[in-house]
Amino acid sequence: MHIEENPNDIRAADLIVGIPSYNEAKLISYPTQMASEGLIKYFGNKNSVIINCDNNSPDGTRDAFMNTPTEVPKIYLSTPPGVKGKGNNVRNLFKKSCDLGAQAVVVVDADLKSITPRWIKNLAEPLFEDFGFVAPLYIRHKYDGTITNNIAYPMTRSIYGRRVRQPIGGDFGFSGELAEIYLKQGDWTPAVVEFGIDIWMTTTAMCHDIPICQSYMGRPKIHKPKDPGESLGPMFLQVVGTIFDIMTKKVAFWKEVRWSKPTAIFGFGLGEMEMPPPVDVNLERLYDKFQAGFASHDALWKGILSTNVYKKLSEVKTLGFADFEFPTNLWAEILIDFAVAYKNGAHGREGIMESLIPLYYGRTCSFVIELEPMTIQQAEEVIEDQCIVFERSKPYLLRKWFDTE
Amino acid sequence: MKKILIVDDEDVIRMLYGEELEDEGYNVITTGTGHGLIGLVESEKPDLIILDIKMAEHNGLDLLQDIRKQFYNIPVILCSAYSSYKGDLKSIAADYYVVKSADLSELKQKIKMALEGHIPFQSTRE
Structure with missing residues (x-):
């Protein structure tokens, strides 16, 4: 209709x-x-x-x-x-x-x-x-x-x-x-x-x-x-x-x-590369929302994440805003653990997805901090390196996915 | 035995890379020019190409586009003394980009990854 x-x-x-x-x-x-x-x-x-x-x-x-x-x-x-x-x-x-x-x-x-x-x-x-x-x-x-x-x-x-x-x-x-x-x-x-x-x-x-x-x-x-x-x-x-x-x-x-x-x-050969307009990001708000996630989702995260991943996340929690860093390999493993939990559905898919948001804020905060001094080209290189980290995590995905099926 | 084609206008690089990669068990062929490259790829059917960018008579990024038009699935590793070409969008068509170094461990690692790369039911045109 x-x-x-x-x-x-x-x-x-x-x-x-x-x-x-x-x-x-x-x-x-x-x-x-x-x-x-x-x-x-x-x-x-x-x-x-x-x-x-x-x-x-x-x-x-x-x-x-x-x-x-x-x-x-x-x-x-x-x-x-x-x-x-x-x-x-x-x-x-x-x-x-x-x-x-x-x-x-x-x-x-x-x-x-x-x-x-x-x-x-x-x-x-x-x-x-x-x-x-x-x-x-x-x-x-x-x-x-x-x-x-x-x-x-x-x-x-x-x-x-x-x-x-x-x-x-x-x-x-x-x-x-x-x-x-x-x-x-x-x-x-x-x-x-x-x-x-x-x-x-x-x-x-x-x-x-x-x-x-x-x-x-x-x-x-x-x-x-x-x-x-x-x-x-x-x-x-x-x-x-x-x-x-x-x-x-x-x-x-x-x-x-x-x-x-x-x-x-x-579509190459289009002449000079035009630069995009700047985008403002409120870093403190991202950091605060990440930290606030522990209050509301910690128990669920403990259930979703493998022991080692949860331990690494707990370490990230202790970092102050000035030296905050959310490593790429940890982020890749978190997404894998969440994908597996989503597939299994044991914790309720809606709750799983909602609880991923503060972690995404944490990762985004770290990503923006890392990219701050960089040109757009340098930032692209960081993103490419990050993809290699994700590709290297594939064996972890396969292990987790098929262990629990 | 996997066959690797090295395209680089520096004799020393062709020799060094050739020896090291042969020691790794690859069959290596080399050329110092982009002239006739497509014909060479057609006749030799390499499993992987290592391509210099800044060569006296050719730009490796343009050669890469020529390769991709006809041999989409052959893995290509751009290997340059300069990292600045990474920012050129044309380099996206390569499987990997490696900055030249006396230590070939990164290049060897990327060769391994490119040769192991696998996607089921991949189109021949792609």
Whole structure:
């Protein structure tokens, strides 16, 4: 069930740009315009359409989208009133792309301020070659994307063996064939229909042997940045919960993976690298929230974590703010212990996920402190080294996972 | 026996790396130029390539893109005297990046990791 407005009566399309949204009336016009320009400039010979897949936003997102002047026709899709979630919007897009017989679909965020027509080219063009899934590659501020840098990237890389730097980037390209595969999946969990959708799409592509490439966008992703200690909210639970869910389902695949492989890169030669705007992080608040976690979750942590990991965590607790450090190998082992506990379900999945948040704050605090004197390039090297630590933890994951099955 | 191709315009490096890696049990072939590299890879079918970046006539990062277009699954280790190229996004297409050193233990470790790397059902095009 969905709401649809198709004023141009579009019944077929080769290429679709989808813009999922909820209450983005102020910002959606800009990516819509850029999408139209990109489709005309680079894919003028294709039948294209721009689709806003919305959650029936009360702020006038629909009007802002439909009233944006574009050369490319537009369709407005919405979930019924009361049904929310980015994943529900993207699922409507999958269905519509199958109905329209699209060869290629590009998804861009509705709050993007830095998108250019070139983004559409770079996300779509590989799909008309041999690739089935295109992930974005852009320069981000070293403090932006802390869930990506500390969880999503190192975990997907170490578990599934593919290096996709922005697995929850929000901007993607996928083939019509992959849209059909997505629709056939039976694991549309409550987290996937919300913010878990991005990691679900990336991981599903990895596990279905879909040719993946990363496409360089040329400009940093500028959208509504968030202080990781201020506005984590349900997104953390949905993304990490989806990672843990997929681990449980795809164990036959990932248990065979050793180390990791690079993916193809597309879209070089775009000139000077533009630097992203700064992101403010309140370090003291992250530290305090980490310490406060011991008061409310200590008993649960003791039950979830292996003895040695809990002992190391207790040592980290004793560190003051001035010399605070949360080592990467400890963080990797904590995530593994949590994934195993989540699979076993003995402590209640909701409680397990809630109790991971203060530990994530602690790790993020340490990560930001470590990166403080570094350039963005140096920070990237730290993240790469961190991924190797995660990959080296794979034997620990296998031992823990299969000991308890 | 795994075959390793070393691409480096310095004779000393080719000799040093060649001897050390042969001692480790690898079959080593070398070239001092990027000219005809794709043809050499095609005929020799190495299991792994060690690629210098700053060479007199070629840039290893550009050669890497050429390799990836045709031989996506061959592990490539970038091996440079400079660490600054790590910041170049083109280097992401390599399996690993190692800064040259008289101590080859890191290089040997990365060779082992690259050769052991395994993903089930991997696409040939990727």
